[in-house]
Amino acid sequence: MLKPNTHYAELKDSYLFFNISQKVKAYLDANPDKRVLRLGIGDVSLPLCPAVIEALHEAVDDQADKSTFHGYMPECGAPFLRETIAAHYGNRGVTLAADEVFVSSGASDELGDILDLFSPENTSLIFEPAYPAYVDANVMGGRKIIHLPSGKENGFLPKPNESVQADLIYICSPNNPTGAVFTKELLTEWVDFANRTGAVILFDAAYEAFIEDDNLPRSIFEIDGARTCAIEICSLSKTAGFTGTRLGYTVIPKELERGDMNLNAMWVRNRTTKTNGVSYILQKGASAVFTEEGQAQIKANIAIYKQNAKTIMHALDQHGIWYCGGTNAPYIWLKCPNNMDSWGFFDFLLNEAQIVGTPGSGFGQCGEGYFRFSTFGSPEDTKEAAQRMLKLL
Numbered sequence: 012m013l014k015p016n017t018h019y020a021e022l023k024d025s026y027l028f029f030n031i032s033q034k035v036k037a038y039l040d041a042n043p044d045k046r047v048l049r050l051g052i053g054d055v056s057l058p059l060c061p062a063v064i065e066a067l068h069e070a071v072d073d074q075a076d077k078s079t080f081h082g083y084m085p086e087c088g089a090p091f092l093r094e095t096i097a098a099h100y101g102n103r104g105v106t107l108a109a110d111e112v113f114v115s116s117g118a119s120d121e122l123g124d125i126l127d128l129f130s131p132e133n134t135s136l137i138f139e140p141a142y143p144a145y146v147d148a149n150v151m152g153g154r155k156i157i158h159l160p161s162g163k164e165n166g167f168l169p170k171p172n173e174s175v176q177a178d179l180i181y182i183c184s185p186n187n188p189t190g191a192v193f194t195k196e197l198l199t200e201w202v203d204f205a206n207r208t209g210a211v212i213l214f215d216a217a218y219e220a221f222i223e224d225d226n227l228p229r230s231i232f233e234i235d236g237a238r239t240c241a242i243e244i245c246s247l248s249k250t251a252g253f254t255g256t257r258l259g260y261t262v263i264p265k266e267l268e269r270g271d272m273n274l275n276a277m278w279v280r281n282r283t284t285k286t287n288g289v290s291y292i293l294q295k296g297a298s299a300v301f302t303e304e305g306q307a308q309i310k311a312n313i314a315i316y317k318q319n320a321k322t323i324m325h326a327l328d329q330h331g332i333w334y335c336g337g338t339n340a341p342y343i344w345l346k347c348p349n350n351m352d353s354w355g356f357f358d359f360l361l362n363e364a365q366i367v368g369t370p371g372s373g374f375g376q377c378g379e380g381y382f383r384f385s386t387f388g389s390p391e392d393t394k395e396a397a398q399r400m401l402k403l404l
Contacts, residue, residue, distance in 0.1 A: 018153045027143070027373030031357075038361055047361070048396040050323070050384045051369040053187070053342075055252045057315060060308035062299040063251065070295035084288035087279060088114025088260070092294045096260055099301045105232045111264055113278060114289050114297075118217045118246035118259040123148045125213065125242060125261065127281050128274055129179060136177035138169055140188055140344075140374035140381070142215070145181050154179075160377045163346065166335055167191040171204035180205060182231070183215035185222060188374045188383040189344040190336015195228050202231070205240035211269065212241040217259075220250040220313055222339045230262075238264040242274070249341060249387075251300045251309045258289060258297045316341055319386040319393040326397040330404045343384040344371070348404060356382050364399040 035047060059067075073079035087093070093109040100107045115121040126148060134155045137145050141158075149156050157177055161169040167189040182201060184193040193201075205212050212231065219229040231237045243262040247253035267274045299305045320337040327334050327345060334345035347356040353370035360366040369385070371378030386393070 021150050045365050047365045048392045049367045051367045053385050054254050055387050056389050057312045059252050062305040063296045066299035067296040070292040081291035086283045086286050086288045089294045092298050095298050095301045113261045115259045117257045118244050121244050121261050126152050133178035135179040137181045140378035142187050180210050180212045185218040185340035190340035190342040192227050192339045198234050202234045202236045206236050214243045217246040221341050238266045258293050316386045322393050322397045326400045341386045345382050347380050364403045366396050
């Protein structure tokens, strides 16, 4: 008799975004004349940059000509894109070989798939507040999870705890949901801890392009020792607006070994078994992101989102509300005013100012009493939301 994966029954129902949508729908049904401003969603609002669009069109034309047509692509990524990404890291002082870069259909997919490399007997360490998919992917795999709390007192940037024994360590920097960014010194502590204990760090760098402080690391491989303890997973979704286009990449150094097995070689085997590669059209478009023209264009888009962040932060500063993030991240994580709980503040903003954000409690117990704003909306909506908050608060 077939036995299903019973770990799915251990998943907690995720009511966060369902509850948000239901509350907003109920409010609009009762108040059809009101205009709701949405600062909760983590999706981008600006289109793909011209360099990417041009490359995508060229790739489509290539597929219409027998001499330039591409069928199945290499499972680990087209050499031209792997080499381009490695060169991009090189320009930032990080040396990678092209065959240490694996092209994927996006960071979310890869964060789940990468667990194939590790035994279900491993224990995962997840910082809270946490991106919910980290937790759910490990529950599905039957792994024990240790939740490491963080809070306002440490800027939501926890240090290693020598008493905690874990095999996999999740680090997201800049962080979703808090927007906090690990310093080189703190990231070095985690790299040293992982090498000392034999753990592997899964470093989620999906928002690295938002870091403007040159003293803050954008890649874990800027840290000495990371090549023997870390895997980096990155995405073009927020960097270049690929949320609807779907492309990312994973870096696994050849030095990374555990139990006499090489994780780079294991991932080659995994990808060649489980995928047929990412489409030529998408990889051609992605390669344009890393050109001089593409970099200038995506930075111009990111600057618009960062101006949105300044607009929101100014409103919060006017009322002395504590927050982190925003400066080097597309998320602003704030302490709910007047000791409101997360959902109480959500209802207050929706009913009194028609603003939608994300209750912090949806990211774990450590998020209770906090709230997340996204800066990916239009500048016009963001300015209006800030004005409404100034009047309300």
